[in-house]
Amino acid sequence: MAFKVGDNAVYPGHGVGVVKAIETKEIFGNKQTFYVIQILDNGMKIMVPKDNAASVGLRAIISKKEAGEVFKILRKKNLKIDNQTWNRRYREYMEKIKTGSIYEIAEVLRDLFLLKVDKELSFGERKMLDTARGLLIKELSLATKENEKNVEEEVKEIFGIEEEVPLVAMAAAAEAPKLK
Numbered sequence: 001m002a003f004k005v006g007d008n009a010v011y012p013g014h015g016v017g018v019v020k021a022i023e024t025k026e027i028f029g030n031k032q033t034f035y036v037i038q039i040l041d042n043g044m045k046i047m048v049p050k051d052n053a054a055s056v057g058l059r060a061i062i063s064k065k066e067a068g069e070v071f072k073i074l075r076k077k078n079l080k081i082d083n084q085t086w087n088r089r090y091r092e093y094m095e096k097i098k099t100g101s102i103y104e105i106a107e108v109l110r111d112l113f114l115l116k117v118d119k120e121l122s123f124g125e126r127k128m129l130d131t132a133r134g135l136l137i138k139e140l141s142l143a144t145k146e147n148e149k150n151v152e153e154e155v156k157e158i159f160g161i162e163e164e165v166p167l168v169a170m171a172a173a174a175e176a177p178k179l180k
Helices: 065-076 088-100 102-118 124-144 148-158 167-175
Strands: 008-011 014-027 028-037 045-050
Touching: 008 167, 014 124, 014 167, 065 102, 065 124, 065 148, 088 102, 088 124, 102 124, 124 148
Parallel strands: none
Antiparallel strands: 008 014, 014 028, 028 045
16 A cells, blocks of 8 residues: 555554655665654654555554444453463563554453453553553544544443543552552
8 A cells, every 4th residue: 555645554563653754765775765654642753665564564544434343343242361371461462462453452452451350450461451542542533533532432431431530540540459
């Protein structure tokens, strides 16, 4: 897929960015064209060789129809969550996030929320929950043309979270020791 300046693009593991420029640079005597992408969440700039864009997983924002599929994944709750050790789960979930697939990221978010009901999440898993949430909310808001707050409210509703607390703070609060 070819991107133009101003297009939104998803870079795996970093999230949604905007193509700010398309530049040609000479590297070791070879001219190469790059997409200059600025990540929306943190302002980081990434240069992706145009010829390697597909192989690094650079892709367009999902469609509104695909966003509906993501919400179906989030609502699927009658699953058995793998009871492996937290570090093994963490590696598996990190691999899913790195693919850049919105569907895999949705599975990670859903699985971590379901797991959190049964057991305490590790610090790494709580951070991963927040990362998956951020990646998902940003892309879903662009795909559905809704503001991020509305999309986050819909996700909270799916998981039965009612209070006005950011999801990561809510996850941390659930893990805090209970005073008697």
